[in-house]
């Protein structure tokens with residue numbers, strides 16, 4: 001019996017044979033997420049309960065296999081791409097998709113990690129509540145993935161990212177033990193270290209979340225959505241700076257450039273202007289009067305800064321359509337070219353125009369098509385290179401441009417990742433913003449949870465972060 | 480192995496996963512292999528590496544309902560239906576994917592009179608309790624009221640199975656169209672649209688049937704269809720046959736609700752309380768023809784339309800799918816039944832016979848929208 005067959009046999013005994021897979025074609029489908037990275041799994045399993053996750057982790061450890069947690073596989077940084085010295089066991093949470101308990105009084109829900117972000121909000125809509133983190137992938141991504149990546153979304157400008165909405169997490173640790181981090185009581189102060197805080201954003205390197213207590217947010221009584229179009233990216237960026245300087249905190253403040261706006265409009269037909277150089281999507285919410293005043297102020301600032309037109313969504317249907325457009329942006333890219341490679345840097349808002357100009361320049365120099373769609377309100381850029389990987393030699397140019405973009409952002413005082421995580425793809429840039437001491441401290445935190453690097457190895461921290469020698473993307477992963 | 484698909488269309492998927500929740504088989508299983516993204520990745524793997532068509536690949540393709548919910552969900556407009564039909568065509572040509580018995584069964588749909596006779600015999604057998612219920616067949620009519628043509632403003636496509644099993648719906652469709660003042664022509668031998676054959680990858684059979692059907696509807700008059708699956712297929716003849724005549728034919732085809740919507744105000748509507756009806760959108764109307772909104776316009780004066788909250792997720796019927804994959808189809812249907820239950824409505828409207836029969840089999844009272852309109856016109 002080969003070592004993989006032995007692994008599969010043991011897993012089948014602990015779970016059930018139909019939820020353990022090792023057929024080569026099926027394994028290939030778990031080699032990728034929504035990024036361009038690719039890896040190879042030894043086997044894939046689909047637990048239904050915490051006990052089964054625990055069993056799977058223990059079997060993998062007994063067989064000396066690393067484990068890779070996976071939710072919906074919409075990650076953009078290769079976080080769930082299986083890499084390791086030996087091909088890992090991928091543990092998929094899609095079948096753990098029950099909403100366990102909803103407490104509308106205390107505004108808390110316990111969910112399994114495979115519950116899709118938007119499904120939760122739909123299921124509690126009749127209570128006037130929603131789950132606030134709204135990544136653009138929210139219809140597809142799992143709450144477990146949100147927790148692991150500490151994901152953000154357009155509305156996190158006002159409401160905060162996932163970490164602000166996770167009260168407690170039940171975790172199967174890399175050694176197979178089960179523990180609960182945090183407390184479901186929204187008012188409880190953590191006693192001792194806030195380990196929940198350390199776990200949220202750990203990208204599957206500190207264990208597998210098996211139950212999550214999330215905070216539920218009341219729907220705002222009034223919402224106004226505005227769409228402003230511009231003849232130049234600079235004017236749009238200036239509007240962003242001025243809105244924030246005026247002390248207005250919009251619920252969301254998003255920018256799309258010309259190419260992406262056109263691609264999106266061809267899909268949603270929401271009336272996005274096809275000839276604008278940039279558009280801003282601004283949402284304000286709260287009590288009716290304040291909201292109206294804020295919308296008027298935003299409109300005035302936009303027009304003062306050169307907006308051609310500011311449109312106000314007339315009803316929830318129109319608002320939904322505008323958001324559908326914004327949230328389809330990454331997905332709509334194949335209308336231009338079939339592959340994308342994107343970064344997720346955060347730069348100071350005052351440097352937006354400067355960085356954007358640089359980013360377009362870099363792309364032009366490498367003869368690559370560049371588009372930008374991003375959370376302008378918090379300076380979270382998503383410079384996207386679109387390409388066709390079938391073109392000879394294009395990957396080298398894409399990599400090179402990507403590195404230059406990162407360097408330009410870091411030089412402007414930015415950071416590597418706003419919300420998508422570091423994963424596999426960006427770990428080798430970590431040394432650009434962290435000193436060896438910083439990296440060492442992070443590696444020791446991780447080691448406290450996972451001393452053997454058995455859980456999602458080779459992710460987040462560059463290889464050898466603990467001794468300082470940096471390697472490139474690991475052999476066995478390719479893009 | 481090269482599949483019978485267009486290389487650029489296959490390359491168009493960016494693997495974003497935005498289609499995942501709109502795929503019924505992914506919703507039920509959570510398996511990447513049962514998702515649009517996974518199926519596309521599998522097609523690519525077959526083309527890129529030398530992998531066998533038999534086994535896993537065939538299973539992944541075969542489990543797809545071909546509802547095309549992934550197409551309307553995909554921001555990059557990946558033409559998934561074409562990729563799937565092409566892949567299945569390769570499977571039927573190069574493997575034993577559709578055994579001869581299945582092929583023969585599909586071929587029999589072209590013999591309209593035979594089908595009517597066979598259906599009547601089956602109905603008698605049902606009455607005699609000779610057909611076990613687990614075959615999932617609806618109660619079939621023994622006798623069918625004849626339909627009468629009333630003019631030549633529009634054609635009504637009567638089809639094969641629809642005509643054999645649901646003739647009263649045809650009669651009601653005629654009445655509603657006639658109530659707008661139009662005269663309806665009926666074909667001598669309407670034949671079969673070829674949808675089931677195309678979905679199975681039996682392209683030669685599908686093309687044969689398309690040519691026959693085109694001959695049955697001469698002239699310029701619009702061809703109205705009250706079965707969403709057939710309508711989608713007829714509209715697609717241009718792509719299937721790739722001739723100017725076929726394209727022109729496809730352009731004459733309308734779902735009957737598309738034609739009725741701008742004219743429905745001329746049909747007298749009853750006063751008083753309307754009954755509450757949950758509206759199920761057949762995939763071939765919503766995701767393929769994208770003509771589900773006119774059904775609402777047509778129904779609005781006659782009943783209270785209650786929307787489902789599942790964004791048009793498939794019901795699992797899928798033509799022959801529910802017979803070939805009863806377990807998966809039932810799991811998919813359970814979700815639909817739950818969505819319908821959440822509306823609290825006692826009656827369901829569905830503009831596709833396949834969906835209607837499949838949902839009736841779950842014990843629901845499912846009617847064609849035009850049955851409901853005709854009844855409301857009668858004050859029933």
Ligand SMILES: Cc1cc2nc3c(=O)[nH]c(=O)nc-3n(C[C@H](O)[C@H](O)[C@H](O)COP(=O)(O)OP(=O)(O)OC[C@H]3O[C@@H](n4cnc5c(N)ncnc54)[C@H](O)[C@@H]3O)c2cc1C
Pocket residue numbers: 033034068069070071072073074075076078079080093113134135136137140141142143144145146147148149150151152153154203204205207208209210327328329330331419420423456494495496497
């Ligand atoms: C079109 C598109 C738009 C996007 N928009 C945004 C956006 O606006 N904001 C944003 O922040 N992100 C965005 N993303 C990225 C992605 O959707 C998020 O990172 C999301 O949270 C990932 O969830 P997932 O279920 O797909 O996780 P996966 O991709 O499966 O996994 C992501 C990471 O989480 C780990 N993980 C998954 N489940 C668990 C678990 N139960 N326990 C421990 N670790 C786990 C994995 O190991 C991996 O490292 C977008 C992606 C796409 C394709």
Ligand code: SF4
Pocket residue numbers: 331334491492493494495496497498499515516519549552553554555556557
């Ligand atoms: S089919 Fe479309 S929606 Fe689905 S993964 Fe591919 S590009 Fe994304």
Ligand code: SF4
Pocket residue numbers: 501502503504505513514515518542543544545546547548549550559793
């Ligand atoms: S056609 Fe339907 S079943 Fe097939 S992949 Fe698309 S959504 Fe899924």
